[in-house]
Amino acid sequence: EIVLTQSPAITAASLGQKVTITCSASSSVSYMHWYQQKSGTSPKPWIYEISKLASGVPARFSGSGSGTSYSLTISSMEAEDAAIYYCQQWNYPYTFGGGTKLEIK
Amino acid sequence: QVQLQQPGAELVRPGASVKLSCKASGYSFTSYWMNWVKQRPGQGLEWIGMIHPSDSETRLNQKFKDKATLTVDKSSSTAYMQLSSPTSEDSAVYYCARMGDGFFAYWGQGTLVTVSA
Numbered sequence: 290e291i292v293l294t295q296s297p298a299i300t301a302a303s304l305g306q307k308v309t310i311t312c313s314a315s316s317s318v319s320y321m322h323w324y325q326q327k328s329g330t331s332p333k334p335w336i337y338e339i340s341k342l343a344s345g346v347p348a349r350f351s352g353s354g355s356g357t358s359y360s361l362t363i364s365s366m367e368a369e370d371a372a373i374y375y376c377q378q379w380n381y382p383y384t385f386g387g388g389t390k391l392e393i394k
Numbered sequence: 395q396v397q398l399q400q401p402g403a404e405l406v407r408p409g410a411s412v413k414l415s416c417k418a419s420g421y422s423f424t425s426y427w428m429n430w431v432k433q434r435p436g437q438g439l440e441w442i443g444m445i446h447p448s449d450s451e452t453r454l455n456q457k458f459k460d461k462a463t464l465t466v467d468k469s470s471s472t473a474y475m476q477l478s479s480p481t482s483e484d485s486a487v488y489y490c491a492r493m494g495d496g497f498f499a500y501w502g503q504g505t506l507v508t509v510s511a
Contacts, residue, residue, distance in 0.1 A: 337495060385438055
């Protein structure tokens with residue numbers, strides 16, 4: 290099983306600040322996906338296949354990476370971006386990272 | 395539009411099995427893998443397994459092989475997950491999620507399972 294380690298586990302950003310969340314895989318993976326989850330709601334697909342934005346996701350979000358290292362970046366933090374973000378790899382068994390809680394500073 | 399409808403909550407006695415449902419609409423039910431994901435309170439996400447409704451081919455996370463049984467009813471476009479001999483460790487929100495392009499493209503609202511006497 291591929292273990293995904295996200296960092297940081299918790300972070301806070303000021304409005305307008307650039308934010309980067311990383312996801313490290315225990316073995317090389319071909320694709321990484323990201324989900325956003327807000328309290329009391331289902332996760333939402335956010336970025337898929339490393340860098341493709343899901344429907345409705347603002348262009349300030351981007352994804353990148355390869356092999357064992359991937360990242361999600363917000364170019365300019367907005368209030369609505371406060372949430373928990375999970376990475377997920379697509380080899381069997383599918384696994385998720387432990388999540389990064391993004392708060393507003 | 396794609397919708398996955400799940401009951402909001404289930405109360406289960408320890409040791410009594412429970413069958414969770416996920417009714418799909420808005421797409422061809424037999425064309426996409428249906429997944430189940432577990433989330434314990436305040437915790438992360440765990441993939442339980444998936445089933446293809448066309449032929450009921452199932453792929454399970456080995457961690458859940460003795461816990462979860464996945465089935466479908468094509469006539470009602472409903473996927474099911476049965477949890478056997480539940481314990482407090484099985485108290486969690488369980489989501490169904492439809493696959494799309496290798497990721498979980500659509501999610502149900504989740505069923506909160508509470509295992510309690």
